Amino acid sequence: MRNILLPVGAIGVSLLLFGLIVSFSGVSPVEVWVLLFKGAFGDWYSWQNTLQRAAPLMLTALCVAIPARAGLTVIGGEGALVLGGLACAALAQAVPLPTNLAGTVMVCLAGALAGGLWVALAGWLRQYRGINETISSLLLAYVAIGLFKHLVEGPLRDPASLNKPSTPALDEGLLISTIAGSDVHWGLVIGVVVCLVAGLWLRLTPSGFAVRVVGGNPRAAQLVGLPATRLVVLACALGGAAAGLAGAIEVAAVHTSANAALIAGYGYAGILVSFMARHHPVAVIPVAILFGGFGAAGSLLQRRLGLPDASVLLLQGIAFVLILASEALRDTDWKAWFAKLARVPSAEPAPQGEQT
Amino acid sequence: MTADQLIIFLSGIVGGALRVGVPFLFVSLGECLTEKSGRINLGLEGVLVLSAMTAFGASYLSGSPWVGVLAGAVAGALLATLHGLLCSLPRVNDIATGIALMLLGMGLAFYLGKPLIQPQAPQLPALSLGGWSESAAVRSALEVNALLPLGLLMAVLLWWAFSNTRLGLLVRLAGDSANATRALGYSVSGIRIAATAAGGFIAGLGGASLTLFYPGSWNEGISSGQGLIAVALVIFARWSPLRCVGAALLFGGAGAIGPALQSVGIGWGYHLFNIVPYVLTLLILVLTCRPGVVVPGSPGELSSTR
Numbered sequence: 001m002r003n004i005l006l007p008v009g010a011i012g013v014s015l016l017l018f019g020l021i022v023s024f025s026g027v028s029p030v031e032v033w034v035l036l037f038k039g040a041f042g043d044w045y046s047w048q049n050t051l052q053r054a055a056p057l058m059l060t061a062l063c064v065a066i067p068a069r070a071g072l073t074v075i076g077g078e079g080a081l082v083l084g085g086l087a088c089a090a091l092a093q094a095v096p097l098p099t100n101l102a103g104t105v106m107v108c109l110a111g112a113l114a115g116g117l118w119v120a121l122a123g124w125l126r127q128y129r130g131i132n133e134t135i136s137s138l139l140l141a142y143v144a145i146g147l148f149k150h151l152v153e154g155p156l157r158d159p160a161s162l163n164k165p166s167t168p169a170l171d172e173g174l175l176i177s178t179i180a181g182s183d184v185h186w187g188l189v190i191g192v193v194v195c196l197v198a199g200l201w202l203r204l205t206p207s208g209f210a211v212r213v214v215g216g217n218p219r220a221a222q223l224v225g226l227p228a229t230r231l232v233v234l235a236c237a238l239g240g241a242a243a244g245l246a247g248a249i250e251v252a253a254v255h256t257s258a259n260a261a262l263i264a265g266y267g268y269a270g271i272l273v274s275f276m277a278r279h280h281p282v283a284v285i286p287v288a289i290l291f292g293g294f295g296a297a298g299s300l301l302q303r304r305l306g307l308p309d310a311s312v313l314l315l316q317g318i319a320f321v322l323i324l325a326s327e328a329l330r331d332t333d334w335k336a337w338f339a340k341l342a343r344v345p346s347a348e349p350a351p352q353g354e355q356t
Numbered sequence: 357m358t359a360d361q362l363i364i365f366l367s368g369i370v371g372g373a374l375r376v377g378v379p380f381l382f383v384s385l386g387e388c389l390t391e392k393s394g395r396i397n398l399g400l401e402g403v404l405v406l407s408a409m410t411a412f413g414a415s416y417l418s419g420s421p422w423v424g425v426l427a428g429a430v431a432g433a434l435l436a437t438l439h440g441l442l443c444s445l446p447r448v449n450d451i452a453t454g455i456a457l458m459l460l461g462m463g464l465a466f467y468l469g470k471p472l473i474q475p476q477a478p479q480l481p482a483l484s485l486g487g488w489s490e491s492a493a494v495r496s497a498l499e500v501n502a503l504l505p506l507g508l509l510m511a512v513l514l515w516w517a518f519s520n521t522r523l524g525l526l527v528r529l530a531g532d533s534a535n536a537t538r539a540l541g542y543s544v545s546g547i548r549i550a551a552t553a554a555g556g557f558i559a560g561l562g563g564a565s566l567t568l569f570y571p572g573s574w575n576e577g578i579s580s581g582q583g584l585i586a587v588a589l590v591i592f593a594r595w596s597p598l599r600c601v602g603a604a605l606l607f608g609g610a611g612a613i614g615p616a617l618q619s620v621g622i623g624w625g626y627h628l629f630n631i632v633p634y635v636l637t638l639l640i641l642v643l644t645c646r647p648g649v650v651v652p653g654s655p656g657e658l659s660s661t662r
Contacts, residue, residue, distance in 0.1 A: 021467075073451055125638075130647035134398065134451055135588050139634045142581045146631030153627065271455060310466030310576075317460030321442065324456050328445035 002330060007276050010322040011290075017322075018315045027305050039300035040293025048183045052254075054292030055184075056081070058191035059246035060270025061277065061284045062198055063119060063239040067133075068279040069202055070235035071215035072123065076137030077243040078267025079144030080118050084111030084244025085251040086148050089167040089258035090156060092174055099173025107174055108190075108248045115244015116237040118144060123236030127229040133236075145263060152258055166259035176253035187249035192285055194242055199281035211235050243267060265313075269295070272320045291316070361620045364493045368619050371497025372612020373605045374504065375570040379404065379579075381507045381604035382562030383586035385514060386555035388597055390436075391590055392518065393551035394531035394544075394657030398454025399439045400559045401583030402461020407432035407563030409469035412574040416477035421568050424477065425503070428564035429557045435461055436556020440549035458583075472574045480568045501569045503561060507601075510558065514597040527551050531655030559583070581634065588637045592644055594653035610636050 015036070019029030040050050063077035091110040097103035122137040158168040178185050202208040214221040214228045215235075221228050246266065251258055273291055277283035298312035383400055390397045397403075410431035415424025439457050443450045483505070486498030517524035530537045530547040537544050562582075567574050589607060593599035614629030644651060 073455075075455055125642065128647060129642050130645040130649065131638075131641045134455070135584065136638060136641065138581065138584055139588070139638055142634045143631045143638075146627045146634070150625060150627040154625075268459065272459065275452065275456075308467050308470035310463060310470065313459070314463035314467040317456070317463035320456035320459050321438075321453070324448055324453050325442055325445060327447045330447060 003278060006326040006329060007278075007287075007323055010326040011276075011319055014315065014319040014322045017318050018311075021314065022305075022307060022311065025307070027307065032301065032305065032307075035300050035304060036294065036297045039297025040290075046293075046296060049296040050289060050293040051184045051188050052292075053295045054289045055187040055191040056246040056250055056266045057270055057273050057288040057292055057295075058195050058284055059242045059249070060267050061273035061288055062195065062270075062281060063115075063243035063267070064271050064274035065277065065279040065281055065284060066198060066202075066211075066239040066242070067119070067123065067232075067235050068274065069215045070211045070232050071218065072126065072232065072236065073134045074119060074122060074137045074236060074239060075134055075271050076119060076122060076139075076141040076144075076267070077239075077270045078263070078265070079137075079141030080115030080240040080243035081247040081250070081267050082141075082148045082262055083118050083144045084115040084247030085255075085258045085262045086151060086156075086167075086247070087111050087114035087244070088248035088251045089170065090151075092170050093156060093168055097171075097174060099171050103171075103174045104176060104252060107170070107252055108245055111248025111251075112241040112245040115247065116241035119240025119243070120233050120237035123233040127232055141267065148258070148263075149260070152260070156258070158257070161257075161259070164259055166257040169257045170252060174252060175256060176249060185249075185253035187246075187253045190245070190249060191288070194245070195281045195285050198238070198242070202281065207231070207234075243270070269316060272316055272323075275320065276323050363491060365616050365620050367491070367494045367497035368616030369609050369612050371499075372616055373609035374498070374500045375608065376611040377605045377608025378501045378504050378507060378565045378569070379562035379582055380586055380589065380607050381511070381601060382503075382565065383559045383583055384589045384593065384600040384604055385507070385510055385597055386432075386436075386557070386559035386562070387586050387590045388555075388593070388595060388600055389514060389527070389558065390552050390555035391658055392531045392595060392655055393527045393548045394534065394655050395440070395443060395450050395548050395552060396454065396587070396658060397436060397439055397457075397552055397555060398451060398584065398587060399435065399457025399461060400454075400556070400586060401579065401581065402458040402465075403432045403435050403556050403559045404461075404563045404566070404579050404583040406435055406461040406465045407560035408567040408578050409465040409472065409563075409574055411560075411564035412477050412567035413469065413472050415479075415568055416472060416475055419478055421478050421480045424568055425480070425561065425564040428567075429560035432560020432563060433553050433557035435464075436559070437549065437553040439556070440552035443552075444545040444549060466576050469574055469576075473576075476573070477568065479572055480565070482569070501565050503565045503569070506561070511597045511601050518597070528655070531657055534657055559586075585633060585637050588641055591651060591654075592637075592640045594644075594651065595655065596653065607633050607636065 019032055022032050023029045039046055060077040060081055063080055064074060067074040088107040088111040092107050097106055122133050122140055125131040125136050126133040152167060153165040156167045157165050176185050176187055202212060210226050211231050214226060214231050250262055255261055269291055273284060273287045277287045294312055294315060301307045301311055302309050383404055387400055407428035411424040411428030414427030415421045439453055442448055442453045480502045482499040483502055484499055486495035489495055518528060526547055530544050534544045566578055589603045593603045610633045613632055614626050
C-alpha cells in the first residue's frame with residue numbers, strides 16, 4: 001500500500017509546488033494543472049502523443065531498474081539509447097537487409113546489442129576495477145553522445161542532409177509501422193512486453209532470483225557461491241540492451257534516420273521513472289505512461305501559456321526530489337501520528353484564550 | 357604543422373587549460389570539501405548549471421559581474437544545502453539524491469534562464485599575464501580569469517585548514533568516523549550539511565566563471581558533465597585540495613585540445629576531441645581504483661568508494 005501511496009503523494013505535492021512556481025511568472029496554476037491533464041490524457045489525440053513518448057521511457061527505465069535489482073545505480077541510459085539508434089541506422093546502411101519483418105528485427109537487435117555492450121562495460125569496470133558505476137556510466141554516456149555526433153556528422157552522414165546532419169533514411173520496408181487506426185507505433189507494444197518479460201524473469205527464474213540476491217545481500221550471494229560478477233554484468237547488459245532497443249525503435253519508428261533529434265533526454269527521464277516505480281519492471285509501465293503524459297503536455301503548456309519548454313524538466317526535477325524524500329516517511333507510524341494530531345487541538349485552546 | 361602553428365596550438369592548449377580548468381578547480385574543491393565530511397554530492401552538476409544561470413542573470417540585471425559571482429555562489433550554496441538536508445533524512449541515499457538534484461538544478465536553471473539566452477551580461481575582467489610576449493596568440497592565451505587566483509588561494513587555504521584548524525579537523529572527523537564524532541558530542545548531520553553547503557558555495561564560483569568569463573554566455577549546453585567529471589577528479593586527486601589544482605589544469609588542457617586544433621585549421625574530429633576529458637577521466641579511474649581496495653586518502657565514511 002505504501003509503495004503506491006508515497007509516490008502518488010509525492011507527485012501530488014510536486015504538482016502543487018510546480019503550480020506555485022509557475023504562478024510567479026503570472027500564469028494561473030489551475031490553468032496549468034488543467035492543461036497538464038488535457039495535454040496528457042484529455043482526448044484521443046493527447047493519449048496517442050502520450051503513449052508514443054511512453055514507449056522509449058519504459059525501455060530506458062529498465063536500463064536503471066534491472067541493474068538496480070543487482071545493486072547498481074546505473075544512470076547512463078541516454079548513451080545506450082543513442083548508440084542503439086546509431087547501430088540500427090549503421091547496420092541498415094552497411095548491409096543490404098531483407099526489407100521485411102526480418103530486417104526490422106535485425107536492426108532492433110543491433111541496437112540492443114550496442115546498448116547492452118555499452119552498459120555492460122560500466123558493470124564490468126565496477127566488478128573488475130572497483131569503479132563507481134554511477135560516475136562511469138554517465139561518463140560513458142557523454143562519450144557515446146560524442147561518438148554519435150562524430151559519426152553522424154562525419155563518416156555515416158547522408159550528403160543530402162544539409163542543415164540537419166543525418167544518416168541515410170532507413171528503407172521503407174524496415175520501418176516500424178503504426179498500430180492500425182492510430183498514430184502509436186508498435187514500439188509501445190514492444191516496450192510493454194519487454195517490461196513484463198523483465199518482471200517475470202526477475203520474479204520466476206533462477207537467474208533472475210540470483211540477480212536479486214546479489215543486489216539484496218552481496219554477502220549472502222558470496223556465501224552460497226553465486227557468480228556475482230557475471231550476474232552483475234548480465235544485469236547491466238540486459239538493462240543496456242533495453243535502452244539500446246529504445247534507440248533503435250525511435251530511429252525505425254519515429255525519425256527514420258539517426259540524427260541529433262534522438263538525443264531528447266529519454267535516458268535521463270527513465271532514471272526518474274525507474275526510481276518512482278521502485279525499480280520494479282511491471283510498475284515501470286504505468287509510471288512511464290504518466291511521465292510520457294507530462295512530456296506530451298509540455299508542448300501544450302509552451303503553446304498556450306508561453307511557458308519555457310524546460311517547465312517539464314523542472315516538474316520532473318521536483319518530482320524526483322520529493323519521491324526520494326518521501327522514502328523518509330516510509331517507517332512513520334501513521335496511526336500514532338494521527339492520534340497525536342487529534343490530541344493537539346485539545347491542548348491548544350488555553351494559550352489562544354490568553355491572547356484574546 | 358609549421359612553427360607558428362605549433363606556437364598557436366600550444367598556447368591554445370595552455371590558455372585553454374587555464375580557462376577551461378577554472379570551473380573544474382572550483383567544483384572539485386567544493387566536492388573535495390563535501391566528500392571530506394563523508395558525503396558525496398553528485399548534484400554539483402546541477403549546482404554548476406544553476407549557479408551559472410544565476411550569476412549571468414544577476415550580472416545582467418545589476419550591471420556588475422561581481423554581484424553575479426556572489427549570487428551564483430549563494431544559489432549554489434542553497435541547492436547544495438537542500439542536498440545536505442535531504443541526505444540527513446532517514447532512508448535517503450546520497451547518490452540517488454545527487455542524481456535528483458542534478459535534474460532539479462538543470463530544470464530550475466533552464467526554466468528561469470530562458471529569457472537570458474539572448475542578452476549579453478557584463479563580464480569579469482581578465483588578468484593579462486602575457487605582456488612579456490611578442491606573439492598575439494600567446495598574449496590572448498594568457499588572459500586568465502580573475503577568479504583563478506581566488507581558486508588557487510582557496511585550494512591552499514582548504515589544504516591548510518584541513519590539518520590546522522578546529523573546523524577542518526571536525527569535517528575530517530565526520531568523514532572518517534561518524535561514531536567518533538558522536539562520541540565527542542558533535543552532530544554528524546550538522547557538520548555534513550554545513551560542509552555540503554560550503555561545497556556548493558565554492559562550486560557556485562565555478563558556475564559563475566562559466567557564464568561570466570569563458571565561454572561567457574548563458575545557454576542550455578553550458579555544462580556537459582563538468583560537475584560530474586569533478587567528482588571523479590577528486591578521486592584522482594586523492595582528496596587533497598592541492599592536487600585538485602593540478603588535476604583541474606590537466607582536465608582543462610584535455611578539454612582545450614579540440615578548440616586549439618580548430619584554431620590552427622584542423623576541423624576534423626571536433627566531437628572526438630571533445631570527448632577526450634571523459635575518456636581521460638575513465639582511464640584515470642581505471643588506473644587509480646582497485647576492486648576491494650579503498651583508494652588511499654579516501655574518507656572512511658564515503659559510500660562511493662566502498
